[in-house]
Every structure is written in C-alpha cells, then in structure tokens.
Amino acid sequence: MRLPAELLAFSKVKKGDVVVDIWPGGGYWSRLFSTLVGPSGKVYAYVPAEITGFKSDPLALAKAIASExxxxxxEATSYPAAEQPQADLYNQVDVAWTFENYHDLHDSFMKGADVNAFNQAVFKRLKPGGYYIVADHxxxxxxxxxxxxxxxxxxLATVRAEVEKAGFVFDGETSVLAVAADDHQLKIFDPAIRGKTDRFVLRFKKPSH
Incomplete structure (x- = not known):
C-alpha cells in the first residue's frame, strides 16, 4: 500500500519542479514524479555509490527509467552518500524524497556512511523553502x-532529530501509512507483516532565510 495520490500531494511536488528521488529502487516514485513535474521539470534518480554493487544493480534500474x-x-545519478555538492549545485532542488530507505543509511553495508553529512548535503542541494520528505518503517x-x-x-524521533540537526525545520507529518495493528516487533519482511507495516511520513523544510 503506497497511496500515491495522498503522498504526492503531501510532498508538494508540482509541475516544473526539480526532484531528487533518493534510493529509487525499481523507480515507482521516480516515474510518478517524472509525470507530475512534466517536460519543464527534472527528476534525479539518485543511487548512493555504496549500493551500486548490489546484485539487483540499482543504478542500471535507475538508468532504464530515462529510456522509457x-x-x-x-536522470540517474550516483555518488557517495555523504558527498557534498559543488558550489554550482547548491540551491537547485525543490523536493528531496526518500521512501522506506532512510534507515538503511545506518546499516553496515553503507560502509559507515556519515548520516549527518548526508542530510547536510541534501540541505545544500535544496532551494531555500524546498522540502525533504522522509518515509520509513x-x-x-x-x-x-x-x-x-x-x-x-x-x-521517528531519531529521524526528526537527525534531519533537524542538518538545519531543516519540521513542516508536517501524514498518518496515511500508519497501521495501529503493527506492534513494531517484527522484521518488515516477515510474512505476517510484510506490506502492512506502520510507516511514518515526515516533511521538512529548508528555511527561506
């Protein structure tokens, strides 16, 4: 259950926007953003360099979207998670989005990625007034x-604290993916809960001044 209409509205993505879809997986959201922003907009399907060696070849999956x-x-892009943007890439993005993957930034396969530096890099790439959406289990x-x-x-509180540390201001939350029956004790891939986990969706804003 993804409830795209509700979440796209919550993301505030609009026609002509520049969007970064962080860790796009199979490209579900990248495709939706592509249609929403239209020919005058741009979607960067960003694959952290730390996961490009996965068997699923996530970078190839991201690149395939553009040919459709x-x-x-x-446009598929890849660089280390904590890499800071060059000066000419500051303030270029309207919305940064990550769906069900923020927790992975803390996993061992990320080779010790600096999550604070990652969030700071997102902050720098966003335009003043831009949004950062984090949805996770x-x-x-x-x-x-x-x-x-x-x-x-x-x-949820840990995500909020980490993102706010990078300079973002909390701007809202939607409970459309909340599931009260999930007691948070099972692995998300467990057959008893898979596809029915309790998920939070947070929106943060880069201050305009």
Missing part, C-alpha cells in the same frame, strides 16, 4: 537506531 516513453526528464518509540539492521525499522 514519457520519462526523458529522469516505524520502530518502537524511544528505540533510536537499535533496529535499523535487524528489523529494518527506525524511530
């Missing part, structure tokens, strides 16, 4: 980073 009819405004409140690797979950 109607998605020529998508909820962990037990107060658990912090305890279950990012084993259950693939993360505490």
């Amino acid at each position: 009819p109607g998605h020529g405004n998508v 909820a962990a037990v409140a107060g658990s912090g980073l305890k279950n990012t690797e084993d259950l693939h979950r993360i505490d």
Whole structure:
C-alpha cells in the first residue's frame, strides 16, 4: 500500500519542479514524479555509490527509467552518500524524497556512511523553502537506531532529530501509512507483516532565510 495520490500531494511536488528521488529502487516514485513535474521539470534518480554493487544493480534500474516513453526528464545519478555538492549545485532542488530507505543509511553495508553529512548535503542541494520528505518503517518509540539492521525499522524521533540537526525545520507529518495493528516487533519482511507495516511520513523544510 503506497497511496500515491495522498503522498504526492503531501510532498508538494508540482509541475516544473526539480526532484531528487533518493534510493529509487525499481523507480515507482521516480516515474510518478517524472509525470507530475512534466517536460519543464527534472527528476534525479539518485543511487548512493555504496549500493551500486548490489546484485539487483540499482543504478542500471535507475538508468532504464530515462529510456522509457514519457520519462526523458529522469536522470540517474550516483555518488557517495555523504558527498557534498559543488558550489554550482547548491540551491537547485525543490523536493528531496526518500521512501522506506532512510534507515538503511545506518546499516553496515553503507560502509559507515556519515548520516549527518548526508542530510547536510541534501540541505545544500535544496532551494531555500524546498522540502525533504522522509518515509520509513516505524520502530518502537524511544528505540533510536537499535533496529535499523535487524528489523529494518527506525524511530521517528531519531529521524526528526537527525534531519533537524542538518538545519531543516519540521513542516508536517501524514498518518496515511500508519497501521495501529503493527506492534513494531517484527522484521518488515516477515510474512505476517510484510506490506502492512506502520510507516511514518515526515516533511521538512529548508528555511527561506
């Protein structure tokens, strides 16, 4: 369950925008953003360099989107998660989006990626007034980073604290993906809960001044 109409509205992505889809996976959201921003907009399907060696070849998946009819405004990009943008790339992006992958930034396969530096890089790329949307699988409140690797979950409060540390201001939350029946104890791939996990969706804003 993704509820694209509700989440696209929450993201505030609009025609002509520049969007970065962080860790696009199969490209579900990249394709939707591509259609929404239109020919005058741009979508960067960003694959962290740390995961380009995965068996699924996530960079190839991202590159394939651009060759599809109607998605020529998508460009696959890859660089280390903590890499800071060059000066000429500051303030270029309207919306940065990451769906169900923020917790992975803390996992061992990311080779010790600096999450604070990653969030700072997102901050620098966004235009003043731009939005950063983080959706992920909820962990037990107060658990912090305890279950990012084993259950693939993360505490909402921890995400908020990390993102705000980079200079963002919390701008809202939607509960459309919340599931009260999920007690946050199972791994997200467990057949009993897969596709029915409790997920939070947070929106942060880069201050205009």
